[in-house]
Amino acid sequence: EDSALxxxxxxxxxxxxxxxxxxxxxxxxxxxxVRQISQHAHSEIVGMLPEGNWITRAPTLRRKVALLAxxxxxxxxxxxxxxxxxxxxxxxxxxxxxxLSGKAKYSSIFNYPTPSWAxxxxxxxxxxxxxxxxxxxLCRCSYGPYARAMVRICREESFHQRQGYExxxxxxxxxxxxxxxxxxxxxxxxxxxxxxxxxxxxxxxxSSQNMAWKIKRFSNDELRRRFVDATVPQAEFLGLTIPDPExxxxxxxxxxxxxxIDWTEFNEILKGNGPCNRERLEARRKAWDDGAWVRxxxxxxxxxxxxxALK
Ligand code: FAQ
Numbered sequence: 001e002d003s004a005l006x007x008x009x010x011x012x013x014x015x016x017x018x019x020x021x022x023x024x025x026x027x028x029x030x031x032x033x034v035r036q037i038s039q040h041a042h043s044e045i046v047g048m049l050p051e052g053n054w055i056t057r058a059p060t061l062r063r064k065v066a067l068l069a070x071x072x073x074x075x076x077x078x079x080x081x082x083x084x085x086x087x088x089x090x091x092x093x094x095x096x097x098x099x100l101s102g103k104a105k106y107s108s109i110f111n112y113p114t115p116s117w118a119x120x121x122x123x124x125x126x127x128x129x130x131x132x133x134x135x136x137x138l139c140r141c142s143y144g145p146y147a148r149a150m151v152r153i154c155r156e157e158s159f160h161q162r163q164g165y166e167x168x169x170x171x172x173x174x175x176x177x178x179x180x181x182x183x184x185x186x187x188x189x190x191x192x193x194x195x196x197x198x199x200x201x202x203x204x205x206x207s208s209q210n211m212a213w214k215i216k217r218f219s220n221d222e223l224r225r226r227f228v229d230a231t232v233p234q235a236e237f238l239g240l241t242i243p244d245p246e247x248x249x250x251x252x253x254x255x256x257x258x259x260x261i262d263w264t265e266f267n268e269i270l271k272g273n274g275p276c277n278r279e280r281l282e283a284r285r286k287a288w289d290d291g292a293w294v295r296x297x298x299x300x301x302x303x304x305x306x307x308x309a310l311k
Pocket of ligand 1: 035036039040041043044047048074105106107108109123127128131134195196197198199203204205206207210216220270
C-alpha cells in the first residue's frame with residue numbers, strides 16, 4: 001500500500017476525523033472492522049437464544065413484556081450491525097454463511113445455558129453490564145457507521161442492564177429460594193462475564209493495532225478492571241457474594257484485585273467446545289432454513305415492484 005496514503009489515513013485518525021465508507025482505508029483496517037462488526041452482529045443474534053428460552057415462561061406479564069422487548073432489541077442490534085458491516089463491501093449472505101459454517105466467532109458468553117429464571121436477571125445485569133463497558137467507547141470508534149450504530153445500541157443496552165439488575169434485586173429481596181436462585185446465577189455468570197472482554201493484554205493479538213487505528217479505545221484488561229470496579233458494589237447492594245475468594249479492594253491502587261481467569265475454559269469455547277456451542281449453531285441453521293420462504297417472497301416482491309416501476 002502507498003505510504004503517503006497510509007500516512008494521511010493515520011493523520012485523519014489521529015485528528016479524530018471519522019472514516020466513512022467511500023474514504024480510502026488500509027486493507028487491514030477494513031478486514032479488522034469486518035471481523036469485529038460481524039462478530040458483534042452474530043453475538044447479538046445468537047445472544048437472543050439464551051434469553052429467548054424464557055419468554056414463554058416469564059413469571060408475570062410485566063416481566064414477559066420487558067424480556068420480549070429486550071430480545072427484540074437484540075435482533076434489531078444484529079441487523080443494524082450487519083448493515084454497518086455491509087458498508088465495508090461484504091454481503092450479509094456472506095457474513096451469515098460464515099456464522100452458520102462455524103467459521104465466524106461470536107461472543108463466548110452465549111454458549112452457556114439458562115436453566116433458571118434468575119439467569120435472565122444475571123444476563124441483564126452482568127452480560128449487558130459488560131457489553132456497555134466495552135461498547136460505550138466504541139461510540140467514538142474511528143469508523144463512522146460503526147460509531148453511529150453504537151450510540152443507539154448503547155442506549156438500549158442501558159435499559160437492558162437496568163431491567164436485569166431490577167430483576168436480581170427482586171429475587172435477592174425475595175424468599176430464601178429466590179435468593180438462592182440469584183446467588184446460583186451469579187456463581188455461574190460471573191467468570192464468563194469477565195471473559196467477554198477477551199484475552200489478557202499480553203495475549204490479545206489485535207489490541208495494539210486496533211488502538212492505533214482508534215477502533216478500540218481501551219485494552220481488554222483495562223475494561224475488565226473497570227467492570228469489576230463498577231460491579232462489586234452492585235453485588236454488595238444485592239447482598240450476593242461474588243464467587244472469587246481472592247477478590248479484595250486494594251487501597252493502594254484504588255481498584256479491586258481479583259483471582260485468575262480460567263483461560264482454558266475460554267479457549268475451549270472459542271474452539272466450539274462450550275456447553276451450548278452446537279445447540280446455538282443448530283438453532284441458527286434451523287432459523288435460516290425455516291426463513292427461506294420469507295427471503296424468497298421478499299425477493300419476488302422486490303422484483304415485481306421493480307418491473308411495475310419500469311412500465
Ligand atoms: N468471545 O486480539 P483480541 C452483546 C476473539 S455483547 C469470542 O483481543 P479484539 C450484547 C477475537 O475475536 C458481545 N471471541 O481481539 C448482548 C479474536 O479472534 P480472531 C459482543 C473472542 O477484536 C447482551 C481473538 O479472540 N460484543 O452482544 C472474545 O481486539 C446480552 C483475539 O482477541 C462485541 O463483539 C469473546 N469474548 O478484541 C446481546 C463488541 N474475545 O478474529 C444479547 C465488539 C476475544 O483473531 C444479550 N468487539 N475474542 O480469530 C470488541 O470490542 C472486540 O472484538 C473484543 C475482542 C473486545 C471482543
